[in-house]
Amino acid sequence: MSVREKNRQALRVKLDEIKESGYHLSCSRSKNWVSEIFKDLADSDITFIDGIEIQVEIFKFEKDISISGLIRTAIKMSCIRCLGDFDFPLEADFHYNLFPAEERELSPEIEVSKQDLDEIYYQGDSIEIPPLIREQVLLNVPSRPLCQELCKGICSKCGSNLNQAQCQCEREEGVVSKFEALRNFPLKK
Numbered sequence: 001m002s003v004r005e006k007n008r009q010a011l012r013v014k015l016d017e018i019k020e021s022g023y024h025l026s027c028s029r030s031k032n033w034v035s036e037i038f039k040d041l042a043d044s045d046i047t048f049i050d051g052i053e054i055q056v057e058i059f060k061f062e063k064d065i066s067i068s069g070l071i072r073t074a075i076k077m078s079c080i081r082c083l084g085d086f087d088f089p090l091e092a093d094f095h096y097n098l099f100p101a102e103e104r105e106l107s108p109e110i111e112v113s114k115q116d117l118d119e120i121y122y123q124g125d126s127i128e129i130p131p132l133i134r135e136q137v138l139l140n141v142p143s144r145p146l147c148q149e150l151c152k153g154i155c156s157k158c159g160s161n162l163n164q165a166q167c168q169c170e171r172e173e174g175v176v177s178k179f180e181a182l183r184n185f186p187l188k189k
């Protein structure tokens with residue numbers, strides 16, 4: 001395998017591969033590959049149910065790098081209302097500006113303002129794509145996942161999943177909170 005092929009496998013882009021017309025990458029990676037880039041995140045319990053499609057365009061302006069991209073995958077989530085597992089299609093487009101870390105060190109007087117927080121720095125002569133993919137996945141995982149917008153949740157009395165069947169219990173109020181549902185769930189079957 002040539003060095004160039006190896007770099008492509010690892011999604012590492014050498015700066016001198018970025019020509020004036022840009023560097024274009026469109027590829028997909030397996031479920032195992034994308035799971036692997038989350039391995040060192042101890043508290044991440046993201047379960048991928050699919051591989052990932054990756055499209056990246058990189059442009060170079062002297063030493064400043066501009067990256068635009070799109071990722072598409074699917075992860076497994078648990079609904080906060082009905083507690084059921086469901087497949088969440090995760091799609092994100094993103095843009096990053098990267099600057100050489102060396103120059104930043106040379107000019108410490110430049111304060112990093114809040115607006116600059118989306119600017120990140122690279123080291124050496126290549127750009128690593130996987131950390132960007134990881135960040136984009138994390139940013140796009142819903143914090144309050146719902147299997148469907150109008151999920152009916154779980155009956156607080158009998159624990160039935162109301163999306164699947166209407167139970168015979170009398171309805172008090174609309175949606176049951178996760179904790180109420182959990183408290184009542186083991187009591188009856």
Ligand SMILES: [Zn+2]
Binds near residue numbers: 083084146
């Ligand atoms: Zn649900």
Ligand SMILES: [Zn+2]
Binds near residue numbers: 155168
């Ligand atoms: Zn019920």
